[in-house]
Amino acid sequence: MRRCRGCGQPTPFARCLECERIYQRKRNVQLKRKAYRDPNYLAIPLVGVCQDCGSAVDLTRHHERAVRYGGSVADGIVILCRTCNSRRQ
Numbered sequence: 001m002r003r004c005r006g007c008g009q010p011t012p013f014a015r016c017l018e019c020e021r022i023y024q025r026k027r028n029v030q031l032k033r034k035a036y037r038d039p040n041y042l043a044i045p046l047v048g049v050c051q052d053c054g055s056a057v058d059l060t061r062h063h064e065r066a067v068r069y070g071g072s073v074a075d076g077i078v079i080l081c082r083t084c085n086s087r088r089q
């Protein structure tokens, strides 16, 4: 048995389930912050229409590879409206 890096409880993993969940959430927030402040990301113009439904309203930049899995501009960005973007997440 090892000890959880978060709370010190004995656990077979690096962290107990609860601490792992908290850790992943924090990591996700950090990844998102980094991805959405990336100058390359911000430089992509929000023009044209949504690739999924053709709407020209409320356009967003969508990471082809999810940010929580380490996706960045290099993995590809598609223009989607807010509705399609949230559906794809």
Ligand SMILES: [Zn+2]
Pocket: 004, 005, 006, 007, 008, 009, 015, 016, 017, 018, 019, 020
């Ligand atoms: Zn723990």
Ligand SMILES: [Zn+2]
Pocket: 050, 051, 052, 053, 054, 055, 080, 081, 082, 083, 084, 085
């Ligand atoms: Zn759309």
